Amino acid sequence: MEGSHKREHTKARIINKSLEFVKSRSLEDFSVREVSKELGINIASINYYFSNKENLLGEVMKTVWNTSSDKIENIYLEELEKEKWSFVVFFERLFDYAHEISDLLAFAVKHTLSSNLNVDRNFVSIYDSEYPTPPGTKTYRKVFIKELGPHVPETEIQKCIHTFASFLTFDSALQYSNIMDKDRHNLDDHPILGKKARKESFIKMIKYQIEGLRKEFPA
Numbered sequence: 001m002e003g004s005h006k007r008e009h010t011k012a013r014i015i016n017k018s019l020e021f022v023k024s025r026s027l028e029d030f031s032v033r034e035v036s037k038e039l040g041i042n043i044a045s046i047n048y049y050f051s052n053k054e055n056l057l058g059e060v061m062k063t064v065w066n067t068s069s070d071k072i073e074n075i076y077l078e079e080l081e082k083e084k085w086s087f088v089v090f091f092e093r094l095f096d097y098a099h100e101i102s103d104l105l106a107f108a109v110k111h112t113l114s115s116n117l118n119v120d121r122n123f124v125s126i127y128d129s130e131y132p133t134p135p136g137t138k139t140y141r142k143v144f145i146k147e148l149g150p151h152v153p154e155t156e157i158q159k160c161i162h163t164f165a166s167f168l169t170f171d172s173a174l175q176y177s178n179i180m181d182k183d184r185h186n187l188d189d190h191p192i193l194g195k196k197a198r199k200e201s202f203i204k205m206i207k208y209q210i211e212g213l214r215k216e217f218p219a
Contacts, residue, residue, distance in 0.1 A: 011049050011059075013039060018060050023103045030057065064104050065135050071097060072136030076143065087147050091164075091206045094136075095199050098168045105172035133158075134165035147210055152217045160209045167205060171198055 017035050032053050036043045050056040072094065079090045098105060134140075144157045 007049075010041070010045070014041070014046055014049065014056070015059050015063050018056055019063060019104075022057065022060060022107050032056065064107065068101065068104070068135035069137075069139070073139045076139045085146070087143055087210065088203060088207070090143060091203060092199065095168070095171075095202050098172060099195060102172040105169065134161065134168075137161055144210075144213075148213055148217065149219045151219065152213055156213060156217070160213070163209065164202070164206060167202055171202075 014035060017039055018030070021035060022030055030053065032043055032046055035041075036046055046056065050059060075093050075097065076090060079085060079093070140161045141157055144152065144160065
């Protein structure tokens with residue numbers, strides 16, 4: 001058991017260190033050699049656990065996916081415990097969280113869509129689809145069902161989830177590219193690209209989705 005625990009600890013260290021690297025560089029620039037040097041672990045040991053760079057990045061992707069999904073579920077559970085439920089408050093908190101981890105979301109999108117990355121599509125998709133679903137999809141379904149009822153077709157909920165997830169993806173890419181830009185601009189107070197304006201647009205879109213489904217599929 002001690003040996004198994006040590007192996008899992010070593011794997012976790014490798015994944016976490018790799019995550020630090022991929023947040024600030026492209027897939028092509030990711031180097032197992034650098035990870036090896038930083039951790040004081042030889043490359044052969046890393047290859048023992050992951051076989052190759054692509055498998056390692058696939059495990060990093062899963063870590064990002066799980067961490068994000070767990071956080072989104074926790075936000076949902078915290079909101080459920082409040083005296084009054086509000087889907088608007090939930091999505092406001094979701095937007096804030098996505099803003100905090102924009103670099104990770106940008107990495108997730110960029111590398112999940114990469115044909116070079118070995119990610120189990122059954123892991124990142126809860127639907128029978130070749131396309132990955134966003135982290136937190138299972139939680140989002142709970143929110144839509146709670147707000148509208150279980151009679152709304154699954155395909156309609158899926159469309160809504162992909163629509164607002166695309167918004168968050170674009171927002172993350174915007175933040176990430178700005179952070180990485182050497183001539184970085186402060187977007188906070190921009191009337192269109194500022195966080196407040198983007199958040200208002202996001203919530204407006206969510207309200208439009210909810211009301212549209214409520215009218216189309218009345219309880």
